Amino acid sequence: MLLKEIKDIFHTELGAIYPKEEIDSFFYSCIEHYLNLERFILAIQPGYTLNKDEEQPLFEALSELKLEKPLQYILGTAHFMDLELRVDENVLIPRPETEELVQWILLDAERPPARRVGSRMVIERSRNDHSLRILDIGTGSGCIAIALAKHLPDAKIYALDVSEGALSVAKENAASNGVDVTFLHQDILNPEINLEFDVIVSNPPYVRELEKNEIQRNVKDFEPDTALFVSDEDPLLFYRAILGFAENHLSENGKLYFEINQYLAEETKALFNTRNFSEIELRKDMFGNYRMLKAIMQ
């Protein structure tokens, strides 16, 4: 069959569910992934033809796309910053907002704060006294931990998750990206960890049941509930637990970074009021939603 005909079938079959540009993007990602064909193939060879064996994976992907399965789960890969990661239904597909959280941590780590000593500004070099120890709580695919490990080669990175399925994906991703991360199988609601960290980061579940109707079917039906949802009655459960953990496991001046629910920014910030943290800062993501919070341990 002509490659062009298959592209038309993608549009006919998916046109009711997805916008045109997204269908083009699905089609080109599939031919790249399964057939190693460049995106411009149809421009230079409009008569490019596939045999039955070559067609088959494209039609299989199409039938899964019709069920609104996310393309990343169909292909088994996702991109996060400069990383290629394996993903399956045990882990959330990494989001661009989470890349912004990692960028914040990297900028802070690369630019240690200047402090005034007498009349001089002195750059604090404490992070060079020992390598920065970083913990990622609820690592999922490992995206945050692996990106930090890659960009901060001197840091010692730990990552935990309650899900063994997620940990096995994350371990595979650390290996395929050539970084060293220590993975811990732990429940942050009941942690057993005797280590101290300079940075703790987490993107815990934060979507309330009442927000479910805002969420697209491809997320709701395919991504892991345990990574996404919290009850309407206690939506900040994980933030409270991580704050308590951080108070006992962060070094002095250690930093805590969270991805947060945009509707609960003030409530999340207020959790810190009675605690030993300073410089509590909220930041918006590229979509203009409050999505990140940073605090420093006193």
Ligand code: GLN
């Ligand atoms: N940002 C994710 C979403 O859009 C939610 C991530 C999370 O709950 N930690 O669904």
